Amino acid sequence: xxxxxxYLIITCLFLLVDNTSMSNTVKxxxxxxxxxxxxxxxxxxxxxxxxxxxxxxxxxxSHSYGNTVLKPTLKSDILYFTFPKTxxxxxxxxxxxxxxxxxxxxxxxxxxxxxxxxxxxxYLGPPSIAAGGNDxxxxxxxxxxxxxxxxxxxxxxxxxxxxxxxxxxNSVTTEHGISYLNIFSETKSGRMLVSSECMEKNSKEFTIxxxxxxxxxxxxxxxxxxxxxxxxxxxxxSTSIIKDTYGNIVSDxxxxxxxxxxxxxxxxxxxxxxxxxxxxxxxxxxxxxxNWSVKALIEGIAESNSLQLAYKSALxxxxxxxxxxxxTITVGPLRSFMNQMxxxxxEVSLSVFKDEKLIKNLIKPxxxxxxxxxxxxxxxxxxxxxxxxxxxxxIKPVTNKKI
Amino acid sequence: MTGINxxxxxxxxxxxxxxxxxxxxxxxxxxxxxxxxxxxRSSMLHTEIKKxxxxxxxxxxxxLNNEGRAMDAQTLxxxxxxxxxxxxxxxxxxxxxxxxxxxxxxxxxxxxNIYDNILLNKKETISVESTTLxxxxxxxxxxxxxxxxxxxxxxxxxxxxxxEKGKLILExxxxxxxxxxxxxxxxxWRIRHLIKKTTKPYKRxxxxxxxxxxxxxxxxxxxxxxxxxxxxxxxxxxxxxxxFKIIKDAGLNSVRIFVPYEDFGKAAVRPKKLDKLEETxxxxxxxxxKVLVTLFDFYGDYSVLNWSLNQRHAEIIxxxxxxxxxxLGWDIKNEPNLDFESRNTTLVTAWLNSMIDLVKSIDEHxxxxxxxxxxxxxxxxxxxxxxxxxxxYEDLDNLEKTYLDLKENIPNKPAIITEFGLSSYxxxxxxxxxxxxDQAEYHQEAQTVFAKNNIQFMSWTLYDYNKIPxxxxxxxxxxxxxxxxxxxxxxxxxxxxxxxxxxxx
Numbered sequence: 028x029x030x031x032x033x034y035l036i037i038t039c040l041f042l043l044v045d046n047t048s049m050s051n052t053v054k055x056x057x058x059x060x061x062x063x064x065x066x067x068x069x070x071x072x073x074x075x076x077x078x079x080x081x082x083x084x085x086x087x088x089s090h091s092y093g094n095t096v097l098k099p100t101l102k103s104d105i106l107y108f109t110f111p112k113t114x115x116x117x118x119x120x121x122x123x124x125x126x127x128x129x130x131x132x133x134x135x136x137x138x139x140x141x142x143x144x145x146x147x148x149x150y151l152g153p154p155s156i157a158a159g160g161n162d163x164x165x166x167x168x169x170x171x172x173x174x175x176x177x178x179x180x181x182x183x184x185x186x187x188x189x190x191x192x193x194x195x196x197n198s199v200t201t202e203h204g205i206s207y208l209n210i211f212s213e214t215k216s217g218r219m220l221v222s223s224e225c226m227e228k229n230s231k232e233f234t235i236x237x238x239x240x241x242x243x244x245x246x247x248x249x250x251x252x253x254x255x256x257x258x259x260x261x262x263x264x265s266t267s268i269i270k271d272t273y274g275n276i277v278s279d280x281x282x283x284x285x286x287x288x289x290x291x292x293x294x295x296x297x298x299x300x301x302x303x304x305x306x307x308x309x310x311x312x313x314x315x316x317x318n319w320s321v322k323a324l325i326e327g328i329a330e331s332n333s334l335q336l337a338y339k340s341a342l343x344x345x346x347x348x349x350x351x352x353x354x355t356i357t358v359g360p361l362r363s364f365m366n367q368m369x370x371x372x373x374e375v376s377l378s379v380f381k382d383e384k385l386i387k388n389l390i391k392p393x394x395x396x397x398x399x400x401x402x403x404x405x406x407x408x409x410x411x412x413x414x415x416x417x418x419x420x421x422i423k424p425v426t427n428k429k430i
Numbered sequence: 431m432t433g434i435n436x437x438x439x440x441x442x443x444x445x446x447x448x449x450x451x452x453x454x455x456x457x458x459x460x461x462x463x464x465x466x467x468x469x470x471r472s473s474m475l476h477t478e479i480k481k482x483x484x485x486x487x488x489x490x491x492x493x494l495n496n497e498g499r500a501m502d503a504q505t506l507x508x509x510x511x512x513x514x515x516x517x518x519x520x521x522x523x524x525x526x527x528x529x530x531x532x533x534x535x536x537x538x539x540x541x542x543n544i545y546d547n548i549l550l551n552k553k554e555t556i557s558v559e560s561t562t563l564x565x566x567x568x569x570x571x572x573x574x575x576x577x578x579x580x581x582x583x584x585x586x587x588x589x590x591x592x593x594e595k596g597k598l599i600l601e602x603x604x605x606x607x608x609x610x611x612x613x614x615x616x617x618x619w620r621i622r623h624l625i626k627k628t629t630k631p632y633k634r635x636x637x638x639x640x641x642x643x644x645x646x647x648x649x650x651x652x653x654x655x656x657x658x659x660x661x662x663x664x665x666x667x668x669x670x671x672x673x674f675k676i677i678k679d680a681g682l683n684s685v686r687i688f689v690p691y692e693d694f695g696k697a698a699v700r701p702k703k704l705d706k707l708e709e710t711x712x713x714x715x716x717x718x719x720k721v722l723v724t725l726f727d728f729y730g731d732y733s734v735l736n737w738s739l740n741q742r743h744a745e746i747i748x749x750x751x752x753x754x755x756x757x758l759g760w761d762i763k764n765e766p767n768l769d770f771e772s773r774n775t776t777l778v779t780a781w782l783n784s785m786i787d788l789v790k791s792i793d794e795h796x797x798x799x800x801x802x803x804x805x806x807x808x809x810x811x812x813x814x815x816x817x818x819x820x821x822x823y824e825d826l827d828n829l830e831k832t833y834l835d836l837k838e839n840i841p842n843k844p845a846i847i848t849e850f851g852l853s854s855y856x857x858x859x860x861x862x863x864x865x866x867x868d869q870a871e872y873h874q875e876a877q878t879v880f881a882k883n884n885i886q887f888m889s890w891t892l893y894d895y896n897k898i899p900x901x902x903x904x905x906x907x908x909x910x911x912x913x914x915x916x917x918x919x920x921x922x923x924x925x926x927x928x929x930x931x932x933x934x935x
Contacts, residue, residue, distance in 0.1 A: 087592055087600050091608070091626040092543040093524055096556045096592060096599065113546035119626040120606075126599055135629065150613075152575025165498065165574035169611070169622075175539050177611070177623055203570045203580045204611055204623060207498065 055080040057127055059134065060105065066138045068118050068174045072110040076125065076132070079104070084127040091119040096126070118176035140176035147230035149223060155236035158216045158275050163209040164235045170201070170225040177204030178225070186210075188221040190237070212237045214273040239275035247285070247323045247331040251312070256338035256419065257363060258314030259370045264297070266323060266331065268304035276304035285323045289313065314374055315420030316340040342369060342419040353430040354404075358416055359397035368396035373419065380413040393418075402430060485518035486697055487561070487738040488745070492568035492584075499572045506569070509579055509612060512619035517562055520544060521735060524558040527551055537613060537620045559734040560590040563741065563784060579619070581610045587632055589784060591734060591777070601776055603784075605632035636790040639797045639816045641844050644758065647933055648684030648722070648888035649677055650849060654919075657895040658727075658902050661693060661706045670710060673892060674717040676919075681933035684720040684758055686848055686888050689747060691729035697739040699746040707747070711756040720758035722848070722888070723751065724801060725785075727764055728901055732773050732781045740781075741788045752793035759796045760789050761848065765803035765821065767810070779810055786814045801848050805832045812840050821849035821890075826875050833885055844886065850876060851890035854926065855915035859908035870927035877934035889932065893917040 060075040074086065078101070086097045086108045095114070099106040114121065118140040124133035148169040156162040166186055170178050184206040187196045190213060199206045210221060219235040251262040264285050269277045283306035287295040299308040306323075313319075317338045323331040341363045348357040356377060361369040375398035377389045387406065391398045398418075407430060414425040489510060494501050516535035523529055527548050532541050551557065564587040571580040584607045592600040606629035611622045653673065656664040677685060687710060694703045707723075714721045725744055751757050762785050769778050786798055797816030802808045808820045818840055822829060836845050852872040856863040864872070873889070880887050894917035903909045914921075918929040 085594075085599070087602075089590075089604065089626075089629070091624050092540075093520070093547040093551075094558045094560070094590060094592065095547055095550050096554060096594065098554070111546075111550060113543060113550075117543060117625075120629050121626075122604065122629045124600065124602070133631075150573060150575070150578055152573065152577060163574070167573050167578055177625070203582070203609060204625070205571065205578075205580060207571070207573070209574070 055082045055084075055127060057084070057106070057125055057132055059132060064134065064136050066115070066136060068116050068138055068141050068172060068176050070115060070138075072115040072136065072138075074108040074110075074123065076106040076108075077104060078106055082127070084125055087124045087126055088114065088121055089123075090114050090121045091117055116174040116176075118174075140178055141172035141174065142178075142226075143172055144170045144178065144226045144228035145173040146171045146175075147223060147225060147228055149230050149233065151221060151233045151235070154234075155238050156212050157240045158212050158214055158237050158271065158273055159240045160211055160213060163211040164221075165207055165209050166221055166223065166233070167205055167207045168199075168201075168223045168225065168230070169205045170228070177201070180204075182206075182225065185224045186221070187223065188219055188235075190219045191215060191217060210235065214275075216240075216271075216275040239277050240271035240273060242269045242277045242281060242325050242329040243272055244329050245269045245323070245331050247321065247334055249321070249334060249336060251336075253364075254337065254339055255341035255364050256313045256315050256317055257341040257369065258312055258373055258419075260312045261309045262312060262336070263307060263309050264321060264323070264334075265307035266301070266305055269301060269306070269325070269329070270304065277301055279303070281306070281325060283308070283323050283325055285310075285321060287319050287321050289317050289319055313338050339364075340419055340421070342373075342421065344421070345418055345423075347416055347423060347425060349425075349428065353428045354402045354407075356400045356402070356414070356416075357397060358399075358418060359393070361393050361396050361398075361418060369393060371395065373398075376417040378415040378417075379407065380415065381410065383413075386412075483697055483739065485514055485561075485735070485738055486742045487514065487517075487563050487565055488741065489514070489565040489567065492566065494569055496569040497571045499574045499576060501569055501572050505572075505576065509581075509619045510567075513567075513581070513610070513612065513621075514565075516621050518735075521560050523548055524551065524560060525735070527557055534618055535620055537615065537622045540621050540624065543624075555595045557593050557596075558590055559593065560588060561734045561737045563587040563589060563738065563788075577614045579612045581612065582627075583608045583610060589734065589737070589780065591780075598774070598776060601780060603632040605630055634787045634791070636787065636814065637794060639795065641797050641817045644720075644797070644817070644844070644886070646684050646720075646722075646758070646846055646886040646888060647682050648686060648720075649682055649918075649932070650888055650891045651677070651685040651687055652891065652893070652895070654893040654895065654921075654923075655897075657893070657897065658688075658690075658899050659693070660687065660710075661690070661703050665706050667709060667713060671713050671716070674713055674719055677892065678717045678719055680929070682719070684722060684888065685714060686722040686724060686761065688724045688727040688764065690727040691725075691740075691743060693728070694743065694747070697742040699743060704747065704750055708750060708754070711751060711754045715754070715756035719756065721756050722758045722761055722799075723747075724761035724764050725789075726762070729763075730769050730773065732769065732777050734777070737781065737784065740785065744785060744788055745792060748789050748792045752796065757796055759816070760793070760798045761801045761819065762786060762789065762798060764801045766800060767802050767804065767807040782811055783814060786811070799846070799848075805836050808836055808845065809839055812843065815843070817844040817846055819846045819848040822847050823850060823852075826872060826879065829876070829879050830883060833879075833883060846886040846888070847880075848888045849890045850887065851916045853912045853915045854928070855912045857911060859911050863912070866926045866928065870931060873928045873931035877931050881934055889918075890916050892919060894920045894926075896921055 056079040058077045060077055066072055083099050083101055088095055097108045099108050118138050121136045148171060150167040151164060153164055156164050168184050178201055180202050182201040184199050184201060185196055186199060186208040188210055197208055199208050216237050216239045219237055221233040221235060223230045246267040247264055249262055249264050252260050266283060271277060279302055281301040284298045285308045287310060297308040297310050299306040319336040321334040342361055345358060345361050358375050361373060363369045371394050373393040375391050375393055377400045378385060379387045389400050409430055411427055411429045416423045519531035519535050523532055529545055529548060532544055566584040567581045570582055585605050586608060588604045590602050591598055607627045609625045609627055612619045613622045652658060652660055653669055656662055694700060711721050762782055766778050766782055782800055789798055799815045799817050799819040802820040805820045808818045812818055852864055852869045854864055854866040854869040856865055895914045898910050898913050903913050918932050919925050
């Protein structure tokens with residue numbers, strides 16, 4: 028509740044003033060003379076009204092993008108309202124109302140687009156699709172006239188495309204101002220060229236990249252210089268040419284992972300990417316007798332056969348030599364399959380036990396066929412120890428050595 | 431003596447040295463910390479979302495059945511947001527004849543049309559205040575690459591005020607159908623083509639709700655502790671319950687309450703406030719009272735661009751209460767005619783008109799009225815309301831004539847006085863004001879007139895108040911004091927002599 032008597036009085040006065048101003052307007056008799064209400068974009072639109080009292084009311088018009096008010100020109104008792112070009116050029120519905128005192132004259136004009144194509148606005152996407160006939164790209168064609176109006180529904184648009192030896196021509200019609208066609212891939216990969224035409228106006232050329240579909244299962248093979256587990260040479264794996272269901276070689280760079288599981292069920296992994304459908308990868312030989320089972324995967328998509336590889340031990344036996352104080356242990360000579368000195372770097376492991384308890388595990392790479400361990404008296408005080416030496420999977424225990 | 435002086439001098443020197451150093455360090459450190467402010471990593475990227483809802487017309491999508499790619503909810507949301515923003519920036523542009531924001535929501539070739547029109551309007555000093563109140567879009571087409579969408583927006587309800595040199599020359603409501611082609615550019619769904627397909631004048635036909643069954647003997651209600659702020663933290667079920675029992679026992683059957691617009695959270699109505707409102711109606715139901723809910727209290731803007739927000743506010747409240755058994759009806763706005771002068775009569779009237787349409791479109795069963803502050807204004811929109819209501823604070827001698835004149839003007843709709851009363855303030859600011867006995871006399875006389883002419887009424891108000899917010903009648907103490915003494919029960923909780931005549935029994 029607001030007790031504002033002064034406001035009430037002012038409001039009443041205001042209302043009175045408002046009413047009087049409304050009743051002051053002169054009555055005039057207007058008649059619409061323009062009989063046409065269908066126009067084509069670009070036409071000059073002039074609405075004509077007859078007037079009896081020569082007053083000059085304005086004309087409100089509302090079109091697709093906005094509203095405005097036009098001033099008339101009066102010539103021998105006729106009011107002329109000329110529509111601005113920006114409004115008469117746009118297709119759509121325009122409603123108008125003569126802003127005379129009674130405001131009863133109003134109407135609607137229809138502006139149709141021009142039946143001529145000026146621009147072919149085309150949208151193509153996605154730009155690359157998969158071969159096989161299921162995937163497709165969509166071409167949307169929006170032909171517009173010179174005033175940027177979309178053409179009426181059911182305008183014919185030809186959508187043409189070429190792939191390998193074939194050329195196609197599909198006829199579609201516009202609806203809601205656009206026309207579209209889904210262009211499906213074929214079984215082969217390659218480039219597809221697309222264009223469109225409407226009322227003899229041609230669009231420019233577009234390209235769809237048809238990529239190979241997903242890879243199918245493949246075969247792997249291996250190559251190695253010898254079958255010995257020397258921990259030095261490299262075994263190479265390679266795939267067969269990987270193809271999709273339709274015989275297209277998969278795209279270069281397809282990632283292939285090789286999983287190698289050995290006797291201890293440890294998994295080694297190596298990988299490669301395809302070039303011309305072939306991926307290859309390498310793995311260093313084991314340093315002890317082992318059996319590998321190899322399988323390659325394009326993860327989640329395709330897999331290879333399983334490959335079995337056996338590695339023979341390169342080393343059949345070795346000697347162990349203790350120095351006088353038993354503090355220097357020399358393992359070797361380490362001889363490979365032809366009795367040649369094994370290449371440097373073979374892992375030699377020495378485990379030191381005291382009363383069945385592991386005290387220390389020392390690891391050294393071989394050098395020129397030998398590995399030498401020195402037990403310093405800080406870590407190993409004088410006592411009796413047991414030793415265990417392992418080279419290339421061959422374990423040799425030495426018990427009760429006093430140092 | 432000289433020795434002591436020297437030591438004092440030394441101490442003073444050392445202390446002043448320390449002070450100077452401390453001051454310098456403090457200065458440098460404040461400078462350093464000042465330079466470091468704003469370099470807060472969390473605010474560096476401006477990742478916080480500052481979205482403000484400024485345009486919320488009612489939008490109802492047709493079920494999705496479009497050609498091309500299947501539409502997902504998230505993309506549709508983005509399209510809707512950008513599409514409505516496009517309408518909003520366009521309306522701001524036509525109102526101000528500037529082009530800010532247009533380039534974000536219209537493609538290069540589409541925005542040209544708007545720029546040209548604005549140039550034209552600027553030259554003729556035409557401005558257009560407009561809004562859309564309803565959209566019914568259908569998604570026609572969505573391209574496979576998700577970059578192009580076609581929408582037909584059916585029956586867009588547009589309200590426009592065309593002004594020439596700031597003077598209103600046309601007010602119009604139109605219902606139009608648009609075809610829209612949108613392109614996704616730079617992350618915005620921009621309008622590429624906008625084509626008006628059909629248009630016709632818009633006038634909603636509402637069903638008049640029969641009001642012959644209502645018989646209002648009521649009172650305006652605010653709790654004594656928190657008048658005009660009924661739904662704030664002091665909201666107490668117990669005290670409302672106690673008050674409603676007093677009202678019922680006094681022989682009354684209804685109350686009129688007020689929903690403040692901003693306090694309720696504007697377009698985003700606060701659920702807690704809404705619950706309190708519902709609770710109030712539950713208490714009324716328990717006491718067998720009906721409630722006339724007055725919307726938009728403390729709202730006085732009416733500007734066309736805010737209509738959609740106002741309507742969402744009303745929509746939420748009406749939806750919540752429309753099935754409540756205690757609901758009597760809707761009072762769209764309290765004393766809107768007081769805003770005629772400052773906000774323009776036609777604008778306020780158009781706002782009320784469209785708000786009645788909205789409330790009636792949601793609630794088809796409860797009557798709608800406008801609480802005019804005087805009987806003269808009650809003619810406005812009388813064809814739209816279900817019953818006419820006005821407030822009467824003038825001389826009681828003229829009440830009968832005023833009422834009968836109004837009935838003559840509007841014979842087929844009940845006219846109800848939803849506020850009347852007399853302040854019993856007599857004190858420093860008004861030494862010759864009405865006494866409590868004068869107030870009692872006033873109510874006795876009023877009830878006699880009501881009984882004679884069978885007038886339905888709601889009095890102002892149950893309590894005397896001592897805390898009156900400045901928004902109600904300003905800061906002036908003589909007004910505040912008077913405003914606080916309209917009650918039937920005084921500030922100490924004692925009934926005043928007028929209480930005897932509260933219901934005419």
